[in-house]
Amino acid sequence: MKKGPLTLSVIHIFFLSLAIIFKDKYIYLAPSLSVSISLFIYSFTFLFPVLIINWSKLKDAKNLIKISTKAMFIFILIITILSSISGNIDTEHIDSALKLIFTPNSINIKNIIIHYPNLNIIGIIITYYFSHTILISIYEALKEYTNKYLSYCLSIFIAFIIDTMFMVPLMHITDIYYANVVMLDIIKYLTAAFMVVIFTSLIIILIFTFYTHFKEKN
Numbered sequence: 001m002k003k004g005p006l007t008l009s010v011i012h013i014f015f016l017s018l019a020i021i022f023k024d025k026y027i028y029l030a031p032s033l034s035v036s037i038s039l040f041i042y043s044f045t046f047l048f049p050v051l052i053i054n055w056s057k058l059k060d061a062k063n064l065i066k067i068s069t070k071a072m073f074i075f076i077l078i079i080t081i082l083s084s085i086s087g088n089i090d091t092e093h094i095d096s097a098l099k100l101i102f103t104p105n106s107i108n109i110k111n112i113i114i115h116y117p118n119l120n121i122i123g124i125i126i127t128y129y130f131s132h133t134i135l136i137s138i139y140e141a142l143k144e145y146t147n148k149y150l151s152y153c154l155s156i157f158i159a160f161i162i163d164t165m166f167m168v169p170l171m172h173i174t175d176i177y178y179a180n181v182v183m184l185d186i187i188k189y190l191t192a193a194f195m196v197v198i199f200t201s202l203i204i205i206l207i208f209t210f211y212t213h214f215k216e217k218n
Contacts, residue, residue: 005056009064012048015041016068016128017075020121021102023171035192036171039164043200045128046156047208049136054148054212061136069129076117079103083115123170131163152208156201164193 019042026034049061083103087095103115135155142151168189175181 005052005060005064008048008052008055009067012045012064013068013071015044015048016072019045020072020075020124023121023124029192029195033188033192033195035189035196039193039196040200043160043196043204045132046135046160046201047204049132050139050152050155050208051211053136053139055215058136058140062133065129065132065136069125072125072128073122076121080114080116084113118174120170120173123173124167127163127166127170131159131166134162135159148212149205149209153205156204157197160197160201161194164190164197168193 019038022038022041023036025037027037028034049064052061052064079102083099099115103117105118106113106115108114135158138155138158139148139151142154169176169186172181172186172189176186
């Protein structure tokens with residue numbers, strides 16, 4: 001992979017990792033509408049694969065999505081192993097804070113306590129894989145019939161909306177299971193998420209347009 005696509009790939013995985021880490025931190029868009037702050041970060045992952053297609057080729061974008069998906073599963077495995085290793089007394093408060101953030105769940109197997117993250121993260125990563133595969137597939141298909149700018153506009157809106165429709169319920173799957181939220185709450189979460197989708201998509205489309213135009217001029 002060339003230096004340019006490689007740099008974009010590293011940035012992409014960095015943004016994806018941040019989105020996973022901050023998925024449970026919510027902010028208010030309005031008094032009754034809250035949204036995960038990670039959605040603002042996550043939205044940029046819909047930019048880099050398409051830039052890589054224009055810079056290099058479709059195969060590199062597909063590889064990025066596959067590699068980043070595997071990297072997130074490896075990340076889950078590593079934090080599970082590290083959290084399950086007991087810290088010393090002097091760092092007990094740090095150990096507890098890290099477990100609370102990354103691995104809030106635990107299971108006891110033959111007197112061995114294994115700490116692990118919320119399992120909805122697996123669904124989130126799978127949703128990421130399919131939505132971004134849809135993104136590059138739609139972009140590549142439409143690019144044959146129209147210009148790359150319109151192709152990207154359509155592909156990001158379609159892929160991001162599909163992603164959000166699955167991602168929001170997954171992020172609240174525990175509350176839904178225990179009936180801690182009602183249908184109205186889910187509608188509010190979806191409304192706030194779609195507001196962010198529209199806002200961030202427009203910003204990313206502008207970034208894509210200026211970036212692509214700059215690259216073509218040079």
